[in-house]
Amino acid sequence: MNKVVTFGEILLRLSTERHLRFSQADSYKATYGGGEFNVAVSLANYGVAAEFITRLPNNELGNSALKEMRKLGVDCHNVVFGGERLGLYFLETGSGTRASNVIYDRADSSMATITPGTIDWREALKETTWFHWSGITPALSQSAADACFEAIKVAHEMGITISTDLNYRSKLWNYGKEPKDVMPEMLQYSNIILGDIDTAYFMLGMDKVNPDYSNEASLPTLYDELFKKCPKLNTAVTTLRYSISASHQRIGGILYDGEKVYNADVQDVTPVVDRVGSGDAFMGGLIYGLLQTPVNKQRALNFAVAACCLKHTIAGDYNLITIEEIEKLLAGDFSGKVSR
Amino acid sequence: MNKVVTFGEILLRLSTERHLRFSQADSYKATYGGGEFNVAVSLANYGVAAEFITRLPNNELGNSALKEMRKLGVDCHNVVFGGERLGLYFLETGSGTRASNVIYDRADSSMATITPGTIDWREALKETTWFHWSGITPALSQSAADACFEAIKVAHEMGITISTDLNYRSKLWNYGKEPKDVMPEMLQYSNIILGDIDTAYFMLGMDKVNPDYSNEASLPTLYDELFKKCPKLNTAVTTLRYSISASHQRIGGILYDGEKVYNADVQDVTPVVDRVGSGDAFMGGLIYGLLQTPVNKQRALNFAVAACCLKHTIAGDYNLITIEEIEKLLAGDFSGKVSR
Amino acid sequence: MNKVVTFGEILLRLSTERHLRFSQADSYKATYGGGEFNVAVSLANYGVAAEFITRLPNNELGNSALKEMRKLGVDCHNVVFGGERLGLYFLETGSGTRASNVIYDRADSSMATITPGTIDWREALKETTWFHWSGITPALSQSAADACFEAIKVAHEMGITISTDLNYRSKLWNYGKEPKDVMPEMLQYSNIILGDIDTAYFMLGMDKVNPDYSNEASLPTLYDELFKKCPKLNTAVTTLRYSISASHQRIGGILYDGEKVYNADVQDVTPVVDRVGSGDAFMGGLIYGLLQTPVNKQRALNFAVAACCLKHTIAGDYNLITIEEIEKLLAGDFSGKVSR
Amino acid sequence: MNKVVTFGEILLRLSTERHLRFSQADSYKATYGGGEFNVAVSLANYGVAAEFITRLPNNELGNSALKEMRKLGVDCHNVVFGGERLGLYFLETGSGTRASNVIYDRADSSMATITPGTIDWREALKETTWFHWSGITPALSQSAADACFEAIKVAHEMGITISTDLNYRSKLWNYGKEPKDVMPEMLQYSNIILGDIDTAYFMLGMDKVNPDYSNEASLPTLYDELFKKCPKLNTAVTTLRYSISASHQRIGGILYDGEKVYNADVQDVTPVVDRVGSGDAFMGGLIYGLLQTPVNKQRALNFAVAACCLKHTIAGDYNLITIEEIEKLLAGDFSGKVSR
Amino acid sequence: MNKVVTFGEILLRLSTERHLRFSQADSYKATYGGGEFNVAVSLANYGVAAEFITRLPNNELGNSALKEMRKLGVDCHNVVFGGERLGLYFLETGSGTRASNVIYDRADSSMATITPGTIDWREALKETTWFHWSGITPALSQSAADACFEAIKVAHEMGITISTDLNYRSKLWNYGKEPKDVMPEMLQYSNIILGDIDTAYFMLGMDKVNPDYSNEASLPTLYDELFKKCPKLNTAVTTLRYSISASHQRIGGILYDGEKVYNADVQDVTPVVDRVGSGDAFMGGLIYGLLQTPVNKQRALNFAVAACCLKHTIAGDYNLITIEEIEKLLAGDFSGKVSR
Amino acid sequence: MNKVVTFGEILLRLSTERHLRFSQADSYKATYGGGEFNVAVSLANYGVAAEFITRLPNNELGNSALKEMRKLGVDCHNVVFGGERLGLYFLETGSGTRASNVIYDRADSSMATITPGTIDWREALKETTWFHWSGITPALSQSAADACFEAIKVAHEMGITISTDLNYRSKLWNYGKEPKDVMPEMLQYSNIILGDIDTAYFMLGMDKVNPDYSNEASLPTLYDELFKKCPKLNTAVTTLRYSISASHQRIGGILYDGEKVYNADVQDVTPVVDRVGSGDAFMGGLIYGLLQTPVNKQRALNFAVAACCLKHTIAGDYNLITIEEIEKLLAGDFSGKVSR
Secondary structure, eight states, X not given: OOEEEEESOOEEEEEOSTTOOGGGOSEEEEEEEOHHHHHHHHHHHTTOEEEEEOEEOXXXXXXXXXXXXXXXXOBOTTOEEOSSOOOEEEEEOOBTTBOOEXXXXXXXXXXXXXXXXXXXXXXXXXXXXXXXXXXXXXXXXXXXXXHHHHHHHHHHHTTOEEEEEOXXXXXXXXXXXXXHHHHXXXXXXXXXXXXXXXXXXXXXXXXXXXXXXXXXXXXXXHHHHHHHHSTTOOEEEEEEEEEEETTEEEEEEEEEOSXXXXXXXXXXXXXXXXXXXXXXXXXXXXXXHHHHOTTOHHHHHHHHXXXXXXXXXXXXXXXXXXXXXXXXXHTTXXXXXXXX | OOEEEEESOOEEEEEOSTTOOGGGOSEEEEEEEOHHHHHHHHHHHTTOEEEEEOEEOSSHHHHHHHHHHHHTTOBOTTOEEOSSOOOEEEEEOOBTTBOOEEEEEXXXXXXXXXXXXXXXXXXXXXXXXXXXXETTHHHHOHHHHHHHHHHHHHHHHTTOEEEEEOOOOTTOOOSSOOHHHHHHHHHTTOSEEESOHHHHHHHTTOOOXXXXXXXXXXXXXXXXXXXXXXXXXXEEEEEEEEEEETTEEEEEEEEEOSSOEEXXXXXXXXXXXXXXXXXXXXXXXXXXXXXXXTTOHHHHHHHHHXXXXXXXXXXXXXXXXXXXXXXXXXXXXXXOOOBO | OOXXXXXXXXXEEEEOSTTOOXXXXXXXXXXXXXXXXXXXXXXXXXXXXXXXXXXXXXXXXXXXXXXXXXXXXXXXXXXXXXSSOOOEEEEEOOBTTBOOEEEEEOTTXXXXXXXXXXXXXXXXXXXXXXXXXXXXXXXXXXXXXXXXXXXXXXXXXXXXXXXXXXXXXXXXXXXXOOHHHHHHHHHTTOSEEESOHHHHHHHTTOOOOOOOTTOGGGHHHHHHHHHHHSTTOOEEEEEEEEEEETTEEEEEEEEEOSSOEEXXXXXXXXXXXXXXXXXXXXXHHHHHHHHHOTTOHHHHHHHHHHHHHHHTTSSSSSOOOOXXXXXXXXXXXXXXXXXX | OOEEXXXXXXXXXXXXXXXXOGGGOSXXXXXXXXXXXXXXXXXXXXXXXXXXXXXEOSSXXXXXXXXXXXXXXXXXXXXXXXXXXOOEEEEEOOBTTBOOEEEEEOTTOTTTTOOTTSSXXXXXXXXXXXXXXXXXXXXXXXXXXXXXXXXXXXXXXTTOEEEEEOOOOTTOOOSSOOHHHHHHHHHTTOSEEESOHHHHHHHTTOOOOOOOTTOGGGHHHHHHHHHHHXXXXXXXXXXXXXXXXXXXXXXXEEEEOSSOEXXXXXXXXXXXXXXXXXXXHHHHHHHHHHHHOTTOHHHHHHHHHHHHHHHTTSSSSSOOOOHHHHHHHHTTOOOOOOBO | OOEEEEESOOEEEEEOSTTOOGGGOSEXXXXXXOHHHHHHHHHHHTTOEEEEEOEEOSSHHHHHHHHHHHHTTOBOTTOEEOSSOOOEEEEEOOBTTBOOEEEEEOTTOTTTXXXXXXXXXXXXXXXXOEEEEETTHHHHOHHHHHHHHHHHHHHHHTTOEEEEEOOOOTTOOOSSOOHHHHHHHHHTTOSEEESOHHHHHHHTTOOOOOOXXXXXXXXXXXXXXXXXXXXXXXXXXXXXXXXXXXXXXXXXXXEEOSSOEEEEEEEEEOSOSOOTTHHHHHHHHHHHHHHHOTTOHHHHHHHHHHHHHHHTTSSSSSOOOXXXXXXXXXXTOOOOXXXX | OOEEEEESOOEEEEEOSTTOOGGGOSEEEEEEEOHHHHHHHHHHHTTOXXXXXXXXXXXXXXXXXXXXHHHTTOBOTTOEEOSSOOOEEEEEOOBTTBOOEEEEEOTTOTTTTOOTTSSOHHHHTTTOOEEEEETTHHHHOHHHHHHHHHHHHHHHHTTOEEEEEOOOOXXXXXXXXXXXXXXXXXXXXXXXXXXXXXXXXXXXXXXXXXXXXTOGGGHHHHHHHHHHHSTTOOEEEEEEEEEEETTEEEEEEEEEOSSOEEEEEEEEEXXXXXXXXXXXXXXXXXXXXXXXXXXXXXXXXXXHHHHHHHHTTSSSSSOOOOHHHHHHHHTTOOOOOOBO
16 A cells, blocks of 8 residues: 655645736635645545645644645644744736736745754654655755755655655745755655756756757657766656646646656646646646556556646646546546536 | 427526535535526527426425526416425536536435326416427436326327427436336427437437438438437437537537438537536527527527527526527627627 | 826726626626726826826715725826716626627716816826827717817817827717717827727718728828828827637737838737726827837837737726736747746 | 505615625625515515516616516516616615615616606506505606606506505705605505604695604694595504614504504514615515404504514515514514524 | 544535525525534544544535545544435524524435444444434434434443434424334433433423423422433433524523532523534533533533533534633633734 | 824735634635724824825735725825735634634734834924824834834924824734833833723833723822823823623723823624724724814714724724714714615
């Protein structure tokens, strides 16, 4: 039996309704989300034992976040309480040529002020087979980066598979470090990395590259450099996202296992209900796919792409899609016919 | 003066808002709908005298359904009260590649437990020129099927035109009978049938066919078999629906009168506000068209297709579209320009 | 420093939600809008000193309209109170092939009953560099037309640039005059006119024309006739709008300065959140463009087109778009990527 | 079988939600109401055949008002279409010591511009046993007063019982006439009048009085003067309303039949959900009571008071209360226990 | 460590908003509730290990109910899936003298069709110290009564404390049995019973009594008869509820342990936000009180009354009140001061 | 002409709707508020020139706060932009015996990180006659306390009247200082202080007292000690607030001018729509009263009490009450009658 643990921050998400601008809003929809938590939700939704570890403030907002985790079937028994505030983000959902806007308000959150030693990782990761983290946690603060690195090292020692979503957020990384100061060390232990090739190069402090994903033959050379930098890496994956507009995306994916490039067909996604969390839906689908069909990497990749596409039809950060719905898409049925 | 009576079930429809999934909903929009009622609403909306006959529970949900009928200008003086509950359906409206979902909760409703003898059909159908029923009522229960058949026979004896929408619903038909056990007998009396050719064959217990609607010349042979099975049939109509996604439909139609195939141009419908009831909008438009321009079948068919297309832009089950709006579409104006 | 004054009516806008038809609405969203006010909002939004002059009833609806002006940063210190009621309009927002509907309820409003002499224009227009009016005000009533003409003449005497949006509304002009009885005199003083060529000919009482905007070479001849009729005219602009449906527009623009035709590329706008006010967004962008880059007319026109396109993504009458967002579009980025 | 016809105006009511002030509202709840229509709704609700006659504009707001009438079971087959606009009123619902505010916007409505001769009263009042009008209609305009007087005279000639609610509205009566110029003539034909004694004196142009309702013995003298002025009057009724605050009312009633004063116990009503229409609920209850138990005037009065009290618990103008609920109150059960 | 298991039905609750009547509702708030589940929620909220056992349909409504249980921290690992539908109830919340109305729509629900043998009670009740059931389950159907009796007998054999809330619902008990046919046998094993004395006599088939709770000395004789009929009974408790109106309740309580009558002061509760579930809040508080301070029965009773009072301030079925808030009330602080 | 400047923080207020608990909320109403800003709104509302000075983050939340100030007619031209975030507070509105809860999330807000020297006070306070600050600003941080003290000293030097609301908030004061370390120095310059006597003693580091406000004669001695400690003080005012429950308050007030105690009658306030900001409404009413009728202190006090009472009927932090409405209350009319 597989058990996946993800570690990161859960945020209260306050989003305007009906595409209203911030200045028009007189109410906010309140949901929750966060890259690593969203991955755990995807997995729980597919029936995989999934646990999320974070640090929450001991107030009613923290308690409400905990209730949300429980509701979604994500194990939260290692969540710790402490710190002063729950991280927030405000979201204005765009439309057409108008982009969505995010205002982060997560500085000094309970998770940003977590320190190494807060979690007993050896105990927490017992019976865990997969550990997932993303580039958001080291972007929060030095202590959060340290706490994450602590977890990574324990997971590695315990022989647990480690996956990482690079998740570069330019509005974070405000504490005096750049990704290249922190990430190379942490990525040493990653077995699976999800991210654009240029982002990976940037985070690893390598020279800037400009990959041409349409030229499949050109990719192994580029990915191979990552494999060299990250000795435990066995799978590098990139989500292909062509933004026609905020309401129309085209989604594909590439997976490279050191030997072969796998390519998933690009799908049209229109209209977009909510694109936040679609990358996490890809990651969740990818982990599920690799757990279910480890030898069939094409299928794992296709599953991730289909999960990502379907996420765009769901309001909120989570991918509340069933395996059956993904299978229907994989089987070529895009009709959206009413089931009745 | 024409008067159309439709007979069937009206349901309380509880739908999630803003494309939310069932598990995200903390409220439901409450409207009403039901295939045969929706047809009556279309007709009332076009100025045709329309009556709906059903059985409602004697509680505030039943009374509210009655108020809805009155509001919409549908005559309801023959509605009877009895039974224990109003039928319900829960609707989750999909988007893009995610399909809409319907959860029926209509077992043992007041309409499902109706029995023959409940309505004095000879009295009720006085001054009626057209009687419409659909394949949903016989799918509910044996007694509902019997009650419907009773009505059909009286209507036939009284020389009333009878139309039928086959409306196959796989989630119904749970009482031990299959369509082929019930429908052939009932369809004996139908003058107009709306449905896919393969559905008609299936319901009539005929061999499975796979019609190619793009090959117009191939269709008369297939339709002719229906005319043979249904001796009173003079018009068979099929809605062509190509689902690009839940948000994008392409709608056309075919009418065959035993002599000639009429074909209406396929129209793009995007985005889709609500596709539930669009088949009933087609049926309502068809009846109106056949009443207004019985000799101009092409126009009747075009009217039905345009009504169906416009229905997709209306929230709820009903086609609250005016004749003027349909005429504008028929005249080729798809611009959706603001009238001011 | 530029200061722009616009003069006209602000209306309470009562719109149905979620594309509901009027007969389905049990609530209305309440915002404000009006052609000339919307232009002032655009300009205030771009950082231009903008003032709106109108007449409001002395009740809580009038006061609320005033609060709205202040909120949006539009100077309102010359607004006068008087008359009996605030003008209203009811809006049903269409979708796809179903058009939006407007029910005006603005007869005998405080603005419609304004009379010449109400505003001390010489005082009000001190320090003003640009005065904007539209064809809506003379359509309201004889006294509103007279009051507007009074303003125009003062503005002209004071050497202020005058712009006009022709804004023909067939549901107005009910007081016994036609545009050709009123507009030619008023347009004598306009330096910039925004409108379709055929509308301009119609309002000026000239023979009907059928301009072919795709044939650029054919346009100077047509525009030149306007320059002859309007001796102060130096810039004639036309918004090109191709309505694929209520949810899909294609927007371009043409500017003619008596010497040269400038043409802005046609942009796809889909989906449409709200198209009301998009013409005013064009006008606001045009004034801004002509103020900022008077010698670069191509850029001014492109700015107007981009502003108009982006307006379609905003709920309500106003164009709450930043210069940065317009610049991004002008630079060719239509991706709508989340900023985070 | 009794049939009651009421004649007056139906308004679109736009009310702020959750006790918001007008300046805080960004949406309005849209319902309908109007004194005489509200009376018809009460009666229909009690199972009495009730008809409402008015004049509506031929637009979607007028049609929606008609749908509302049908929904509520009020006969509307004599409603006429014409004129330019539906009357509106804006409502801000107070709380505690803060009063509710009404902004009327009904000038020049379709009903205000009705003229005598619009309705064929002799035809319309066939089979009618009771005709009800109120002091609002003559307050609208001279022509509305004339049209109402026309109806009164026909009703009188046809031997129909006539009831009148004095309904003085200080914000109306703007067309140059005062109540005492119009009402005395019209009240000549009233058999039942509902109103405060001082209001009646005022409207009839009599000297100001200051009745002391707690001194029952003092009332006959005062009422008798009304009987002298109104020769057909047989029943004068006064609603006693003690406003503790906007959220707490105390309601009683007095009925005088020329011989005896009947007094209904004062009831506490707290909290108040919506007090608009509570006077009409009293009137509706009174008519019902007088129809059902004409000889038991105490019971008719008690029924009216109980109906009025219960109305305060219902949102909107109408008294959607069942006879059973009123009977429970009359039987002394104020417990509000959940029925389950 | 205590662990409490409750067994019963969870319903989807569809309630009108803002005190609207059913016929006014165009949407329903969707929450969940059910007597025995509400008790489990109270206990989980107080930090007691609480589990709820029921049967749910295997559809998205059943899954959503399961998510609700998890969210609220109620253990649900013994919930079984089966049957056809989730039980529903529609709620119209009254105000003042207008009572709330409940329309049950729970016939043939998954819980009503549960049969003995569905749950392995010996396994399910391992480590359980307290089992709670109520009179609602045997009211649903014969098979539900049988399944409940099965659980009771196993719990008794395992030496588990058994509590029962009599919860008489006149709208249930439709399957041919009366309480006195079923309940006496089941109540044999109850150690704690919550209910009115007359309800207990009625359910046990004893002669009708009319207890005077204000006469404390008269109660032991009446309670003693219950102790005779129910040999395991050690504590009988009655909630005193005086309904001034739907918006104003007065709540007290009486506890009798076979030796002494304990009496809790009556508290005013006004206004009432939602009284549904307040009896379950009493039961939850009572179990908590008896678990925490078994020897201090006065305090246990006071805790139950305070919990019941505070429940009335919470929307929905559950008592989302903290121990600290109850303690504040017990300490005499009713001020409701803002904590900041 | 008077001009009042207030200085402090404006917060985004996120409040649950319909008395929901935080854990039930899936949306938050978004308004703004803050003690000193609320005072400015009151004054602007009464027609007094009012300005608010604060520091806002340069993002869309900061801009939206600025729009709110403008909308409400509060001068904001000295507001500065800087810092990282807008202060927030989450509000759960209680009912009856359940108290409201506030979760402050304002640490490190733009206002909390303001430093002396940010505002050019000598320039900003030109033409100002009254400066108001409260005990909240020094509770935020050392630098905010310093910035406030800087303003106080300049105001004092410029001969401006200074008023202070003590506004003790136990959840603030987290930066290592207690009120008694900071406030005595700052209060040296206050001419008017609003606060409970015991709070004043506590903040000034004096011995604890337990004033008996019902014993008027005992108060001068207590207030006199404050006058000794605060040499510029000429008026000390205390709001009397008796909390019957969260839904029922009783409000009075006491004013002492060094010579005489003025006492305003205690008023019942029930129900309470929103009590947040009612103290600021008192303060705003007091300043207005002292400005309008400086010699009639009784009237000034009565005005403050009436303003405070009426504030409880308004949703949100602000007192959107007109002078006319307050005058009506002062004249003894509590009836809340509909104005129509």
